[in-house]
Amino acid sequence: MSARRVRMPAEASTAAWFFLAPALALIGIFFFLPVAAALVLSVTDFDLYGIANPANTRFIGLQNYVRLLHTPDFWSALKNTFYFAFVGGPLTIAVALGAALLLSSKLVRFKGFFRTIYFTPFVTTLVAVAIVWRYLYHTRYGLFNYGLAHLGIAPIDWLGDPHWAMPAIILMAVWKGFGYNMLIFIAGLQAIPDELYDAAEIDGAGPFRRFFSITLPMLAPTLVFVAVITMIGYFQLFAEPYVMTQGGPLRSTTSVVLLMYEEGFRWWRMGYAASIAFVLFIVILLATLVQFRLQKERT
Amino acid sequence: MTAPRDSAMQSMLQRQRMTQVLLYALLVLGAVLALLPMVWMVSASLMPSGEASTYPPHFFPSRLTFAHYSDLFTRLSIGKYLLNSAFVSFVVTFASLAINAMAGYAFAKLRFRGRDRLFRVLSTGLVLPVQVAMLPLFLLMKNLHLINTYWGVIIPGMASIFGIFLVRQYALAIPDEMLDAARVDGASEFRIFWSIVVPGIVPILATLSIWTFLATWNDFMWPLIVLSDESHYTLPVALANLAGEHVQDTELMMAGSVLTVIPVMLVFLFLQRYYIQGVMAGSVKG
Numbered sequence: 001m002s003a004r005r006v007r008m009p010a011e012a013s014t015a016a017w018f019f020l021a022p023a024l025a026l027i028g029i030f031f032f033l034p035v036a037a038a039l040v041l042s043v044t045d046f047d048l049y050g051i052a053n054p055a056n057t058r059f060i061g062l063q064n065y066v067r068l069l070h071t072p073d074f075w076s077a078l079k080n081t082f083y084f085a086f087v088g089g090p091l092t093i094a095v096a097l098g099a100a101l102l103l104s105s106k107l108v109r110f111k112g113f114f115r116t117i118y119f120t121p122f123v124t125t126l127v128a129v130a131i132v133w134r135y136l137y138h139t140r141y142g143l144f145n146y147g148l149a150h151l152g153i154a155p156i157d158w159l160g161d162p163h164w165a166m167p168a169i170i171l172m173a174v175w176k177g178f179g180y181n182m183l184i185f186i187a188g189l190q191a192i193p194d195e196l197y198d199a200a201e202i203d204g205a206g207p208f209r210r211f212f213s214i215t216l217p218m219l220a221p222t223l224v225f226v227a228v229i230t231m232i233g234y235f236q237l238f239a240e241p242y243v244m245t246q247g248g249p250l251r252s253t254t255s256v257v258l259l260m261y262e263e264g265f266r267w268w269r270m271g272y273a274a275s276i277a278f279v280l281f282i283v284i285l286l287a288t289l290v291q292f293r294l295q296k297e298r299t
Numbered sequence: 300m301t302a303p304r305d306s307a308m309q310s311m312l313q314r315q316r317m318t319q320v321l322l323y324a325l326l327v328l329g330a331v332l333a334l335l336p337m338v339w340m341v342s343a344s345l346m347p348s349g350e351a352s353t354y355p356p357h358f359f360p361s362r363l364t365f366a367h368y369s370d371l372f373t374r375l376s377i378g379k380y381l382l383n384s385a386f387v388s389f390v391v392t393f394a395s396l397a398i399n400a401m402a403g404y405a406f407a408k409l410r411f412r413g414r415d416r417l418f419r420v421l422s423t424g425l426v427l428p429v430q431v432a433m434l435p436l437f438l439l440m441k442n443l444h445l446i447n448t449y450w451g452v453i454i455p456g457m458a459s460i461f462g463i464f465l466v467r468q469y470a471l472a473i474p475d476e477m478l479d480a481a482r483v484d485g486a487s488e489f490r491i492f493w494s495i496v497v498p499g500i501v502p503i504l505a506t507l508s509i510w511t512f513l514a515t516w517n518d519f520m521w522p523l524i525v526l527s528d529e530s531h532y533t534l535p536v537a538l539a540n541l542a543g544e545h546v547q548d549t550e551l552m553m554a555g556s557v558l559t560v561i562p563v564m565l566v567f568l569f570l571q572r573y574y575i576q577g578v579m580a581g582s583v584k585g
Contacts, residue, residue, distance in 0.1 A: 013411035015488035023402035026458035027424065030436060035427055037435035051438075102326055107319045116571060117330045120337070123567040123574070125517045127535035128556035131542050132340045135549055141352045143339060175336070183578045236428055239519045243539050257430050257520075264434050265524055277431045284428055 042274035051268060064275035074276065076251055077259040078283075080166060084255065085234040085287075088170040092230055093223070096178040100185030101215075115186070119179035126176070130243040133172045134159065137244075159245050162252035169240045169253055177233070181226045188222035189215070224295040231287050235280065256280050340560070344368070344553035351549040367554035377558060379530065380537040385562075387449055387522075387533055388515040391456040395511050396504060398458045403466025404496050408473060409488075418467075424460045430520070437524055451525040452533070456515055462507050465580055469503035470496065506577040509570050513563050534559045 042064055049056040068074045099118055103111050121129070136142050137158035145155040158168040192215065200210050216223075237255040241247050247254035247262075254262075256276060264273030339358065343351040344367060346360040371377040405411075406418055436455065437446070445451040473496060481491045497504070519535045526532055532540065538555050545551055567574055 013409070016405045016409035016411040016414075018488075019401040019405035019409065019492070022398045023458040023463060026398065026454070027421070027460060030439070030455040031424060031427075031429075031432055031460075034432035034435035034439060037438075038431050041435055051441075099329060102322060102329070105322055107315065108322050108326060114326050114330060116568070117333050119571075119575075120564065120567070121333055123513055123517075123563055124337070125535055125556075125559045125563060127517075127519050127539050128340075128559040129336065131538065131552055131556050132336050134542075135343070135351065135552070136336060136339065138352075141354055141356055141549075143335075143356055143358075146354075146356050175333070179333075180578060183575060187579055232426075232428070236430060238430075239539075242519075243542060260430060260434075261520070261524075265437070270434050270438070274434050277428075277434060281428055281431050285426060288426055 038274045038277055041271055042278050044271040046271040048268040064272050077254050077256045081256045083166055084237050085231055088173050089230045089234050092174045092178050096181035097185050099182045104189045121176045122179040126239045127243055130240050134244050137168055162250045165245050165253045184226055188219050192218045228291045232284055235284050340553050340556050344557045346550050367551045380532050380534045384534040387452050388512050390453050391515045392508050392512045394457040396508050399462035400466050403463045404470045407467045407470035447527045452522050465507055469500050473499050505573040509574045510577045516563050
């Protein structure tokens, strides 16, 4: 009987490979292979002539990377992307945490209703809402400046002023993205035992004290996870500036991915664009490693 | 009960009431801010031409008109883009459902050499941004003559590492005894998958399909790259294109945005329980 229980290993593993084959083939051919090819592409001068005839392509070593380092447009794209990620990321996380705390309070009802409303912007189509926000930011007719006028603030040229364009994009990204992080925070908050709060309350700890001594430390692992995924997502900024500002004004909203898109798919400098893509990859990898390191130190 | 305790109790209750009012005020304010852009989008899409560009801004239409919607369908062939988006999203969803479910199950429950190592290699893919793959992927698609075809959008979306993760995590809970019992009875591996595993993982399959559908519907960058001819555009690509040509037609653009957003909103509102499960499942293992 026990001999029959375990099937012939060969048969089981044949079945396994059968189940795996389609997924592995697709991911291998259409994801891992192109990633590896991008590394190769980035050390060539592949361009429009290369598309016409691959024989026109030469190996040029690290020249693309060297050129990047000497290109002001690249540095400004990197700076803009960091601006978006390091201002927009924490802001999104803060709003998400605030909303999660509100929705976790024992004093409120209709939690499911509010949760759905707050989460809805996250599922909407980015391109569509970017277009909507472009009109909300209209200098003369937009609701934003109309609201500000009531507060006595002069109209702001949101998307036309190089100083305001990125904050405007960040504001929209916060609105669209906080709901996802909020859900994760709500789950994290639910995992904190009530007894901790009860004990703190008996000891006379006020709401702020309870937040900083119980909620925040207990939520630390969730916070790191949320920070990592938010940053990874935000480093890939593309559709918002593509639709709302075309990277302007004065390239103030051109992100790394938008620069890669323009170089690669508008000017067909694909070797050069591949080196931009790899810089993006390294930035994301470093940010991920730093944040996991922080998490390890805490525990 | 003595009088002083009573009044202490009362002031505590009063304070609680105040806090409650404050919390509700914040919640309602948040809800208004979250919904405002969407409500204005719908409202402006129903305004007569030019009304969305007046000062002071009108929040509600003075007169309801569906002219922009009919314009989109008759003059700007948005029906075609809707169908393109629907076709691409449905095919990707069904294909990825089958392919990721099989792979996720194999990683969770079948023993084969090199399984753990293979899974680790696959997980490294999660930190690779998809944009890195796009340049060579374009060249690959060009060689396969898939540029400007629906398949150029569909094929790269048919398997996803995240999808395999999702299914694997869920399938781990299937008891081995159940599978072994079926093997003793002589059931084939495929039969076991189809009649024991699939019914057992239906909830996660629901989650996976909603995630895939919404992600494919909303996707912009890859379709923008691979679809060069208008007749194949998906809605977001067509919309971004229209936004460039019809900058002044605020009401028309809002109608186009409504048509793009409404389908995903409906899917989410009706199936949000499964969608939210995906958020949670994704966060279990950082």
